Amino acid sequence: MPEMPEVQAHAERLTTSMGGRELTSFELLNFASLKTYNPPPDGAKGATLVDVTRRGKYLLMNFDNGHVHTVHLMQGGRIRPDEKRSRKPKFGLARWVFGDEAWLFTEAGTERKAGIWVSDGDPTDIEPLNVLGPEADSLDLQALTELLGSHSRRLHGVLRDQRVLAGLGRMLANEICYEANLSPFANASKLTGEDMAALHAAIGAVVSAATDHERTLDDIGKSVDRPSKVHNRSGEPCFDCDDTVRTVEYRRYTVFYCPTEQTAGKLLADNTTSKFLK
Secondary structure, rough: OOOOOHHHHHHHHHHHHOOEEEOOOOEEEOOOEOOOOOOOOOOOOEEEEEEEEOOOOOEEEEEEOOOOEEEEEEOOOOEEEEOOOOOOOEEEEEEEEEEEEEEEEEEEEOOOOOOEEEEEEEEEOOOHHHHHHOOOOOOOOOHHHHHHHHOEEEOOOOHHHHOOEHHHHHOHHHHHHHHHHOOOOOHHHOOOHHHHHHHHHHHHHHHHHHHHHHHHOOOOOOHOOOOOOOOOOOOEEOOOOOEEEEEOOOOOOEEEEHHHHHOOOHHHHHHHOOOOOO
């Protein structure tokens, strides 16, 4: 699933392509993708798209009449130029038309969870944005320390919890834990001051580097093509030492880590009923 760097870069690309243009029409191609009933989805027709911004992993299309289209791409969602304008495009969810150009919202794959929420006014006070925590890279060290201090859970899970920190996903959590030399199973509430400082610096560095990379692309790329030091590198040599990148496998995701750099050489158990490294 695209994380904050991919979504941020895509928002910037969409602003460049669509910003400042009047919405000629909005076509809902799959009614299940619309998650709200009021205001009507075509309520921004005739309004100008001011810009496209981001909150967490969501895109926000902001129109000058106050309407906002909040879009979640999920795993296989994309918004791309639509030259064909087919009546029933494959995987099509919605289409925005600005004069003689259009952009198509599609979702490939089997999840079918991508969606659009239409609001009139500030969308951050209503679903789905009202449950999000602060932007992961927006907190200073003290605020991050206070926030994580109230979550006695494994660090990797806390970093991915959008209600705690918005914008991070599986890849960034793996990379941040590695960059900070912290076990992904360390208890977030028990990190030392030194650990927390390393974590804070790692969040800033990893998110910034990933965003810079995404800004060099013309579209959201595949996860396997994103630069990483441990993510998707199981069995490969560690980036910083002679150890090998290891994994803990779950049904829906994989934790990647280096034992030497992150767990004092200990291997993390591979099932949820074992005694994990704290």
